[in-house]
Amino acid sequence: MTDGAPVVPQGARPYQGANAGVATRVVAAAIDGVAVGLGLLTGYGGYVGLRLLLNPRGYQLPDPSAAAGTTAFLVVLVLYLSVLWATTGRTYGDHVMGITVVGGHGSRIGPVRALVRAVLYAVFPLGLLWCAISAKRHSLQDVVLRTQVVYAWLPHPIENQTTSKGGAEEHRADESPAAGEHGVRHVRAGSGAWTMNTH
Amino acid sequence: MTEVVQVPRRETPDDSARPDRQQVVDAVVEIVVESMAATVVLARTASRIAAPVTRVVWRPPLVPTSLQPATLVAGLARRGATHRAEVERQVGLLLDAWTPMIADTVLQRIDLDAIIHRVDLVAVVDEVIAGVDLPAIIRESTGTVASETVRGVRMTGITADDAISRTLRRPLFRRTRTSPAAGATEPMPEPT
Numbered sequence: 607m608t609d610g611a612p613v614v615p616q617g618a619r620p621y622q623g624a625n626a627g628v629a630t631r632v633v634a635a636a637i638d639g640v641a642v643g644l645g646l647l648t649g650y651g652g653y654v655g656l657r658l659l660l661n662p663r664g665y666q667l668p669d670p671s672a673a674a675g676t677t678a679f680l681v682v683l684v685l686y687l688s689v690l691w692a693t694t695g696r697t698y699g700d701h702v703m704g705i706t707v708v709g710g711h712g713s714r715i716g717p718v719r720a721l722v723r724a725v726l727y728a729v730f731p732l733g734l735l736w737c738a739i740s741a742k743r744h745s746l747q748d749v750v751l752r753t754q755v756v757y758a759w760l761p762h763p764i765e766n767q768t769t770s771k772g773g774a775e776e777h778r779a780d781e782s783p784a785a786g787e788h789g790v791r792h793v794r795a796g797s798g799a800w801t802m803n804t805h
Numbered sequence: 806m807t808e809v810v811q812v813p814r815r816e817t818p819d820d821s822a823r824p825d826r827q828q829v830v831d832a833v834v835e836i837v838v839e840s841m842a843a844t845v846v847l848a849r850t851a852s853r854i855a856a857p858v859t860r861v862v863w864r865p866p867l868v869p870t871s872l873q874p875a876t877l878v879a880g881l882a883r884r885g886a887t888h889r890a891e892v893e894r895q896v897g898l899l900l901d902a903w904t905p906m907i908a909d910t911v912l913q914r915i916d917l918d919a920i921i922h923r924v925d926l927v928a929v930v931d932e933v934i935a936g937v938d939l940p941a942i943i944r945e946s947t948g949t950v951a952s953e954t955v956r957g958v959r960m961t962g963i964t965a966d967d968a969i970s971r972t973l974r975r976p977l978f979r980r981t982r983t984s985p986a987a988g989a990t991e992p993m994p995e996p997t
Contacts, residue, residue: 615956618963627966630959704959739973743966759959
């Protein structure tokens with residue numbers, strides 16, 4: 607978020623790599639929904655302005671139906687989620703809340719799985735609430751696709767998990783309580799805490 | 806058609822013929838430095854040689870302590886310090902009394918408006934602003950505030966996750982399992 611080396615506060619380090627709960631994920635999803643809505647509105651405003659510029663005399667304000675608006679929203683949402691999950695593992699909402707979508711082995715999910723996951727979330731967003739009662743904090747989409755969402759405040763924990771950067775001393779003895787039943791090993795180096803999922 | 810013109814070469818002056826100004830200055834500096842070093846050495850040597858004599862003169866044996874030069878000089882210094890403090894106090898009082906009057910008199914004779922009009926204040930302010938990297942300062946402070954806010958939101962999310970997990974799972978699962986974030990049973994530290 608800021609320039610310079612990102613720092614995970616002491617209190618948050620034990621949680622890095624643990625599965626994120628429903629509150630964090632719902633907030634992240636809400637941020638994504640707002641972001642997509644704003645993007646859609648901006649695009650629509652640009653489209654209307656362009657039409658007005660091209661044909662100022664015969665211009666009529668378009669009257670889009672609710673179905674068209676909903677469809678456009680869902681399409682953009684699916685594109686947004688799938689592209690970001692497949693490329694960076696985190697959407698803007700995930701980035702704000704410090705969580706990342708990973709596969710069963712802690713690796714980044716592929717484009718197909720990201721697309722299917724995005725479609726499932728767009729079609730049935732209530733499946734997210736299952737992580738509130740799931741022992742492993744998995745949503746229904748996570749259960750179906752074998753994915754999980756972990757706390758990862760650092761932007762790229764996956765790439766850094768096996769290497770020690772900048773000569774930082776690395777040790778894996780930190781079996782934090784936050785890892786708990788998820789079997790998430792913590793690799794703490796310097797000011798950051800990187801994670802490795804052992805499932 | 807291009808015509809080639811031969812340019813005569815300029816004769817380079819012979820530097821070794823006469824000493825330039827820089828050489829003279831360097832030589833003078835070197836002489837001064839060497840002289841000072843020699844003076845210091847001489848002073849140290851003289852002080853070392855004269856130390857026993859000075860000690861005897863300063864604290865002569867068989868002379869009562871109250872009559873020794875060192876004691877007398879110390880007494881003089883004490884009295885001098887008292888007088889100095891008194892003089893400083895009186896000078897301070899005088900300055901307090903006279904300075905405002907003098908300043909008023911001087912300021913009445915100065916046209917401050919004319920002076921200010923002479924100064925290009927806009928140019929001065931422009932120079933100061935150019936010297937201060939204001940965008941960087943704003944960027945840095947904004948980034949820090951944003952970073953702190955994001956950390957706070959994230960920590961709140963983690964705390965809420967743990968609270969919801971505890972609240973929902975106990976009634977749902979009789980067989981208590983370890984919380985995914987069992988650390989939440991401990992008080993959460995404030996984000997730093």
